Amino acid sequence: MDADGMEHATAHTATFMLTDVVRSTRLREGAADPAGAAVSRHDELLDEAVSRHGGACRSHQEENEGVLAAFTRALDAVAAALELQCAFHCENWPNRESLKLRVALHTAQAQRHDGGNRFGRAISRCARLRAVAHGGQVVLSRATRDMVVDRLPEDAELTDLGIHRLGDLGPPEHVFGLGHPDLPADFPPLRSLDTMPNNLPGELTGFVGRRAELAQIGDPLQQMRLLTLTGAGGCGKTRLALQAAADALDRHPDGVWWVELARLQEPTLVAAAVISALGLREVPTRPLLDTLLNTYGRAAR
Numbered sequence: 001m002d003a004d005g006m007e008h009a010t011a012h013t014a015t016f017m018l019t020d021v022v023r024s025t026r027l028r029e030g031a032a033d034p035a036g037a038a039v040s041r042h043d044e045l046l047d048e049a050v051s052r053h054g055g056a057c058r059s060h061q062e063e064n065e066g067v068l069a070a071f072t073r074a075l076d077a078v079a080a081a082l083e084l085q086c087a088f089h090c091e092n093w094p095n096r097e098s099l100k101l102r103v104a105l106h107t108a109q110a111q112r113h114d115g116g117n118r119f120g121r122a123i124s125r126c127a128r129l130r131a132v133a134h135g136g137q138v139v140l141s142r143a144t145r146d147m148v149v150d151r152l153p154e155d156a157e158l159t160d161l162g163i164h165r166l167g168d169l170g171p172p173e174h175v176f177g178l179g180h181p182d183l184p185a186d187f188p189p190l191r192s193l194d195t196m197p198n199n200l201p202g203e204l205t206g207f208v209g210r211r212a213e214l215a216q217i218g219d220p221l222q223q224m225r226l227l228t229l230t231g232a233g234g235c236g237k238t239r240l241a242l243q244a245a246a247d248a249l250d251r252h253p254d255g256v257w258w259v260e261l262a263r264l265q266e267p268t269l270v271a272a273a274v275i276s277a278l279g280l281r282e283v284p285t286r287p288l289l290d291t292l293l294n295t296y297g298r299a300a301r
Contacts, residue, residue: 015077015107015144016126017055017069019046019084022100022135042101043067045087053080068123074107074147078178081105081138082153086182089136100135105178107143128166129173132190136183139190142174156180164192167246169203193246197255199277200246203239217244222251 021042050057050069053076057069071077081103088101106129108122125141133139140148145158152158159177166173175192179185189195220227221244229237245256259277264270271288283291 012072013107013109014122015071015074015105015147016123017050017057017071017077017081017103017105018123018126018130019067019069019081019101019103020130022102041091042088042099045091046084049080049084049087052083053077055080074105074144075151077105077107077144078140078148078156079153082156082178082180085136085138085178086180089183102130102133102135103138104130104133104140105138105144106141107147124168125166125170125173128168128170129175131167132164132175132192134187134191137187138178138183140176140178142176145174145176153180161190162194164190164194165202166192167249169193169200169242169246171202191250193249196249197253198245198249198257199279200242200256200258203242213240214244214247217241218247221248 019042046057046067046069053071054073055069055071055076057067069077069080071080085101085103088099093099104126106122106126108125129139129141139161140158149158157179159179161175161177163172163174172194175190177187193200217227217229217240229241231237242258245258249256257277259274261270261273264273271292272282274292275282275288280291282288286294
């Protein structure tokens with residue numbers, strides 16, 4: 001498939017592939033050094049693999065970093081992903097430890113959206129799937145796995161990585177890893193909402209778009225302790241705040257916690273609500289606020 005054919009493929013069921021180099025932003029900013037040149041080499045390897053297997057690719061700015069490719073056949077997408085990961089792994093990089101590729105594959109019906117975005121929920125889901133992977137991994141959604149499980153490339157195999165909640169807070173996804181003798185096999189658990197500390201509630205649908213608003217929230221949250229979202233009722237403040245919290249998990253190894261305060265009638269109930277959300281135990285002889293301060297106050301300082 002050539003680049004012009006990508007629009008035709010994504011108007012129907014297609015398999016999408018999203019890739020990125022771990023820490024690629026920092027590496028691209030140093031494009032004059034060997035590491036930056038290596039990232040450019042990644043782009044060349046990807047173009048070669050995608051073209052060889054009948055796909056089309058382009059940069060996907062809406063999801064920030066990475067490259068998007070689309071295939072009419074899931075098997076072609078898997079073959080391209082495997083070829084790309086093997087080539088990337090075998091390349092003689094200047095700094096091998098800092099250059100690792102993660103790849104996600106998802107098969108779905110593409111949807112048209114306002115503003116000419118034809119990728120919609122399918123590509124957003126693929127991006128969230130990519131986010132849970134580690135450098136060196138290729139991960140597949142259940143939909144892609146079901147289309148290729150009986151006809152994988154030679155020596156390739158699939159590993160069941162379990163059912164995971166992704167960062168869009170939508171329905172859980174059954175994730176599979178694509179393995180090959182020429183690739184690393186030992187990885188930590190996926191970086192999903194199920195393996196990172198949090199109590200974020202699930203949603204019936206995944207989160208799509210509003211990247212500008214998320215950036216406006218995420219950047220200040222790295223520098224301040226309190227940020228208030230305001231707006232008319234029903235404009236999506238709660239859903240936006242939830243997504244911003246999910247996106248912040250990577251920056252907070254101790255967890256991100258959701259405390260529901262809307263139904264409280266008295267300010268004195270706030271401490272109890274926070275303690276309940278954090279899973280702490282009340283100490284009968286100690287005020288609730290003291291329990292919170294003694295548990296988390298020292299860590300904050």
